[in-house]
Amino acid sequence: MSERTITLDVTRYRPHQEAVPTVQSYAIPFPDDWVVLDALNHIKDQVDGSLSYRWSCRMGVCGSCGMMVNGEPKLSCAVFLRDYFPRAIRVEPLSNFPVIRDLVIDMSGFLDKLKSVKPWIIREQEKPLSEGEYLQSPRELDAYQHFSQCINCMLCYAACPVFGLDSGFVGPAAIALGYRYNLDSRDHGTAERREVLGDHEGIWQCTFVGECSVVCPKHVDPAAAIQRVKVDTAKDWILSLVMPWGQR
Amino acid sequence: MNGRKTLEPLWWGLFSAGGVVAAFLVPIHIVITGIAVPLGWLPDAQEIYRHWPVRLYLFILIALPLYHWAHRFQFALSDMGMRGIHKPLAVLCYGAALLGTVIAGWILLRL
Amino acid sequence: MMATRPDPAGLYHPAMPATWWLRKRSYFLFMLRELSSVFIAGFLVVLLLQIAQISSGEDARAAFSAMLRSPGWILFHGVALAFAVYHSVTWFYTTSIVMPLRVRGRELPRWLFTALNIGAWAGVSLVILILYLALPASA
Amino acid sequence: MSHEISEHDVIVIGAGGAGLRAAIAAAELSPKLSIAVVSKVYPMRSHTVSAEGGAAAVTREYDNLDAHARDTIFGADFLADQDAVEAFVAEAPHELIQLEHWGCPWSRDADGRISVRSFGGMSVKRTLFAADKTGFHMLHALFQTSLKYDHIVRYDECFVTSLLVEDGRARGITNVNLYTGEVMVLAANAIVLCTGGGGRVFPFTTNAAIKTGDGMALAYRAGVPLKDMEFVQYHPTGLPGTGILITEASRSEGGWLKNKDGHRYLQDYGLGPPTDTPTQRKMELGPRDILSRCHMQEYQKGHTFEGPHGHYVHLDLRHLGQELIDRKLPFVRELVRNYVGIDPVYEPIPVRPVVHYMMGGVHTDMDGKTPLEGLYAAGETACVSINGANRLGSNSLTECLVFGARAGRNAAEYASGMGTPTSNPLAALARDEQHRLDSQFFKKEGGSERIAAIRTEMQHAMEEGAGIYRDASSMGATCEKLRELRERFSRIRLEDSSEVFNTERISALELDFMLDVADTIANGALLRKESRGSHTRTDFPSRDDENFLKHTLAYRTDEGPRLDYAPVKITRWQPEERKY
Numbered sequence A: 001m002s003e004r005t006i007t008l009d010v011t012r013y014r015p016h017q018e019a020v021p022t023v024q025s026y027a028i029p030f031p032d033d034w035v036v037l038d039a040l041n042h043i044k045d046q047v048d049g050s051l052s053y054r055w056s057c058r059m060g061v062c063g064s065c066g067m068m069v070n071g072e073p074k075l076s077c078a079v080f081l082r083d084y085f086p087r088a089i090r091v092e093p094l095s096n097f098p099v100i101r102d103l104v105i106d107m108s109g110f111l112d113k114l115k116s117v118k119p120w121i122i123r124e125q126e127k128p129l130s131e132g133e134y135l136q137s138p139r140e141l142d143a144y145q146h147f148s149q150c151i152n153c154m155l156c157y158a159a160c161p162v163f164g165l166d167s168g169f170v171g172p173a174a175i176a177l178g179y180r181y182n183l184d185s186r187d188h189g190t191a192e193r194r195e196v197l198g199d200h201e202g203i204w205q206c207t208f209v210g211e212c213s214v215v216c217p218k219h220v221d222p223a224a225a226i227q228r229v230k231v232d233t234a235k236d237w238i239l240s241l242v243m244p245w246g247q248r
Numbered sequence B: 001m002n003g004r005k006t007l008e009p010l011w012w013g014l015f016s017a018g019g020v021v022a023a024f025l026v027p028i029h030i031v032i033t034g035i036a037v038p039l040g041w042l043p044d045a046q047e048i049y050r051h052w053p054v055r056l057y058l059f060i061l062i063a064l065p066l067y068h069w070a071h072r073f074q075f076a077l078s079d080m081g082m083r084g085i086h087k088p089l090a091v092l093c094y095g096a097a098l099l100g101t102v103i104a105g106w107i108l109l110r111l
Numbered sequence C: 001m002m003a004t005r006p007d008p009a010g011l012y013h014p015a016m017p018a019t020w021w022l023r024k025r026s027y028f029l030f031m032l033r034e035l036s037s038v039f040i041a042g043f044l045v046v047l048l049l050q051i052a053q054i055s056s057g058e059d060a061r062a063a064f065s066a067m068l069r070s071p072g073w074i075l076f077h078g079v080a081l082a083f084a085v086y087h088s089v090t091w092f093y094t095t096s097i098v099m100p101l102r103v104r105g106r107e108l109p110r111w112l113f114t115a116l117n118i119g120a121w122a123g124v125s126l127v128i129l130i131l132y133l134a135l136p137a138s139a
Numbered sequence D: 001m002s003h004e005i006s007e008h009d010v011i012v013i014g015a016g017g018a019g020l021r022a023a024i025a026a027a028e029l030s031p032k033l034s035i036a037v038v039s040k041v042y043p044m045r046s047h048t049v050s051a052e053g054g055a056a057a058v059t060r061e062y063d064n065l066d067a068h069a070r071d072t073i074f075g076a077d078f079l080a081d082q083d084a085v086e087a088f089v090a091e092a093p094h095e096l097i098q099l100e101h102w103g104c105p106w107s108r109d110a111d112g113r114i115s116v117r118s119f120g121g122m123s124v125k126r127t128l129f130a131a132d133k134t135g136f137h138m139l140h141a142l143f144q145t146s147l148k149y150d151h152i153v154r155y156d157e158c159f160v161t162s163l164l165v166e167d168g169r170a171r172g173i174t175n176v177n178l179y180t181g182e183v184m185v186l187a188a189n190a191i192v193l194c195t196g197g198g199g200r201v202f203p204f205t206t207n208a209a210i211k212t213g214d215g216m217a218l219a220y221r222a223g224v225p226l227k228d229m230e231f232v233q234y235h236p237t238g239l240p241g242t243g244i245l246i247t248e249a250s251r252s253e254g255g256w257l258k259n260k261d262g263h264r265y266l267q268d269y270g271l272g273p274p275t276d277t278p279t280q281r282k283m284e285l286g287p288r289d290i291l292s293r294c295h296m297q298e299y300q301k302g303h304t305f306e307g308p309h310g311h312y313v314h315l316d317l318r319h320l321g322q323e324l325i326d327r328k329l330p331f332v333r334e335l336v337r338n339y340v341g342i343d344p345v346y347e348p349i350p351v352r353p354v355v356h357y358m359m360g361g362v363h364t365d366m367d368g369k370t371p372l373e374g375l376y377a378a379g380e381t382a383c384v385s386i387n388g389a390n391r392l393g394s395n396s397l398t399e400c401l402v403f404g405a406r407a408g409r410n411a412a413e414y415a416s417g418m419g420t421p422t423s424n425p426l427a428a429l430a431r432d433e434q435h436r437l438d439s440q441f442f443k444k445e446g447g448s449e450r451i452a453a454i455r456t457e458m459q460h461a462m463e464e465g466a467g468i469y470r471d472a473s474s475m476g477a478t479c480e481k482l483r484e485l486r487e488r489f490s491r492i493r494l495e496d497s498s499e500v501f502n503t504e505r506i507s508a509l510e511l512d513f514m515l516d517v518a519d520t521i522a523n524g525a526l527l528r529k530e531s532r533g534s535h536t537r538t539d540f541p542s543r544d545d546e547n548f549l550k551h552t553l554a555y556r557t558d559e560g561p562r563l564d565y566a567p568v569k570i571t572r573w574q575p576e577e578r579k580y
């Protein structure tokens, strides 16, 4: 197989040793079918064992290998070196997040937010398991299915300027996952989730930049989820004005 | 914290309504009163503004997009680095839209 | 509950400059979309002022109309029109995302929804134009 | 240096399908219990996320528990414990419905019921699925559900380095907190190991980077035997080069395997006759061990394609049509488009056998209990055993649920009977472990061996000696090579001395574990002088029930594994010749 050499300019950051990140360049010979992650693994194994980054599945489903590749948030296991060659590739940690080390970002904030939107089935009345499954038609499944495809890769957060400006913003993936449960025919938790989704730091911060949906590798379309929650919330708000006695 | 107690659904609802009005109606009005009439391509027919249905229409045409502006403008400013003063900005912008609504109503009533 | 978190002291916090929207085309277009509201509102204020002149007498009215004929104001309206059209198109597209039309359970393709709206918009504009021309005659 | 000790009632190590299910089961037993979940990656990164095809359970009228049990035992080449299999098939439906109640987006039939599909070696359609991302959806449903229990305390990105055993009881663990580099000590009355498999001891595998057999090595070092480690499943359809899996579901939906002449070669190996629509247990729906061997024979006959990454055959989906592929196999299409650059709607997919699953693991009974008091295990890291010599596809996700729940519940019950853990004696054990880590890894000076070099050599040795076809001489060479690598490992060089997110250290610790795991595989294989399920020896080509209808148990000694054997439990299905 033909081998060419490409330059990777990788962001390095060693906490407690340096105040700001630096850039280190590596020239990497690569075969045609290598992804950016392969190059990083090559560096780690053969050139510089101190480079840190996260990865696991190398097939675009575990969500751990998100990085900025030439300024765009990407899964590094899903972008090919050949598509950037012969130019150098800039590899940086995902934007908008605090950096722990090299290419590793702090996403603990997201895990708090995820929990806050209650991403689990909430029911008024549980059906005993012995009575079997809740029936759900393919159409009812369709209603929420693509919002359930989120791999928590954080690319959308890296693309969202609102999150960049305000790390308190609940943000695209977490809202989409909350909405995914609202849309599930088995769920009764919409009102409960509204407390967080309908808060200022929830949907209302979003100015519909829409980049979150553009970069999402799983076509979750979080931008749509957020706007639709806005519509639902506004509708219910009006209803509660018109029928203040109504229990919704 | 309760979503129902903030006024954001109201402002967002008005913003959306304003956005629809602006999208469907405003361009042709710019063409008519801002370009075609001044350039003499169309007659200047301001007398129609006195019709009551037209006044109502004008009220909607003018007032709602003000909320659309207020909403977007205050967010744009805070996105451009004025996050610290987001609250006063919001008061100022929505306040201006409210004031604009009152003035528009007053002018259109007095025609 | 999470028992382990990064040590905050070691984290590097990148700062987002106020000019972030100049760094990427899509962000810039977003900002233009948001700022279109300023031109739309500006135009409507001018329209309102123009209407206000009607009750201030013929002289004031004529002076205002004359003012609008100046190249500066024509230019302003030209720019406002460009922004307004940009607003309309982006608005229809975003509406296709926010409130998709479902036909037999399937969402209408976004481009189609947008195209249909643009068609409706052209229709509405034409009706307004016709009314503008027809109403004075009927009065 | 003294360690602060965090006390919990139950510690679950691993947050994949088995670990999360165990944690929830323990949490549901009592809100008073404190359940720690320790994982080296965030839970949703666990390897369960990659599982594609589905999870088996009897949910339809036409099916019955005995049929599922028989298929499983037959597929296992009679090495499965039949009492465990019976418990497994009986609880499987309940567990999968439970997951449905927790929100898993199972694919549905028009009447709203959960859909089922065929799977290799299963006699009827009984595999539930969520498109071809079953593991992904299961893992996220479990993880998101686990968030609602406040008494589940997660230690994310913490790498467990040892089990602390005191007075013959598992009493706690040490783990490296990746964020700070410090060694933490957790104490509990019961510990559940759910650390997944170890496919990464081989060079070419469907397994994710994190699958390094840590839990097996942890138990092994704590004196617990590893069972049936010689049984390693090759999946017949991985992508050459990357090893990315093309799910068996692509064959159960009707895909064909073809050699370079376009011939559906499986019919030449007794799996025919070929039919246009799939027939259960025939042709492409045969079990994985047999299909992988057929591939190798085709290769030996010169009937395979040759590519930059070795020999391969074609998996042809073209006749299924775009509509079906998009509805039932969207992920296959996405993967093939991204990583091979072709569209399976129009072109056949190049595939070859690839290491996929470890039937063996930590020796447990049906309750998930290991011989070490207080230690439980479940999921791929455990060997109950229901998979025997060859696992049937779609049984392992279900296994994670059934035995995860059992282990979690039993551990919690055991722990609540024990009162508050007194953790003083652990301090000394923790000090020893800290010392070991410091001297061998963290503060190690000098050294010359590269981690990657040893790892690569180990992987190739395993493929050479413990691949699809095995014989005494190549296995002997592999065992020898492993001894050499173990020795060289003591001279590794670590370049990164920093404390925060030091992944080089983790790689070294993983390699340390993998060398142990590899050792048990190769030695177990060498001594099993028969062919059974996935273990095929050219020098002993037939099954030998007389001498080898028994489980291998590997115990750790300083000279390498000491092998012992335990009987297989037979209840209602007497061993017979395995023919499809």
Ligand SMILES: Cc1cc2nc3c(=O)[nH]c(=O)nc-3n(C[C@H](O)[C@H](O)[C@H](O)COP(=O)(O)OP(=O)(O)OC[C@H]3O[C@@H](n4cnc5c(N)ncnc54)[C@H](O)[C@@H]3O)c2cc1C
Pocket (backbone or CB within 6 Å): D013, D014, D015, D016, D017, D018, D019, D038, D039, D040, D041, D042, D043, D046, D047, D048, D049, D050, D051, D052, D053, D054, D055, D056, D134, D135, D158, D159, D160, D161, D194, D195, D196, D197, D206, D207, D208, D210, D211, D214, D215, D245, D247, D356, D357, D378, D379, D380, D381, D393, D394, D395, D396, D397, D398, D400
């Ligand atoms: C590509 C692929 C497809 C598959 N498809 C199917 C299928 O369709 N049907 C089916 O039934 N089976 C399938 N399988 C098999 C099945 O997915 C696995 O056997 C199962 O998911 C294993 O789950 P687990 O919970 O045991 O382990 P994992 O999901 O691997 O989780 C292991 C956990 O342990 C943690 N861990 C490991 N070591 C340590 C340590 N030292 N310290 C701390 N934490 C640690 C990890 O962080 C992780 O959280 C597939 C497997 C692969 C590879």
Ligand code: SF4
Pocket (backbone or CB within 6 Å): A149, A150, A151, A152, A153, A154, A155, A156, A157, A172, A173, A176, A212, A215, A216, A217, A218, A219, A220, A221, A222
């Ligand atoms: S919504 Fe998309 S981009 Fe965002 S975390 Fe989920 S998968 Fe990633």
Ligand code: F3S
Pocket (backbone or CB within 6 Å): A159, A160, A161, A162, A163, A171, A172, A205, A206, A207, A208, A209, A210, A211, A212, A213, A222, A223, A226
């Ligand atoms: S990019 Fe951000 S602003 Fe909204 S639409 Fe997406 S969350």
Ligand code: FES
Pocket (backbone or CB within 6 Å): A055, A056, A057, A058, A059, A060, A061, A062, A063, A064, A065, A066, A075, A076, A077, A078
């Ligand atoms: S490594 Fe799992 S998504 Fe890239």
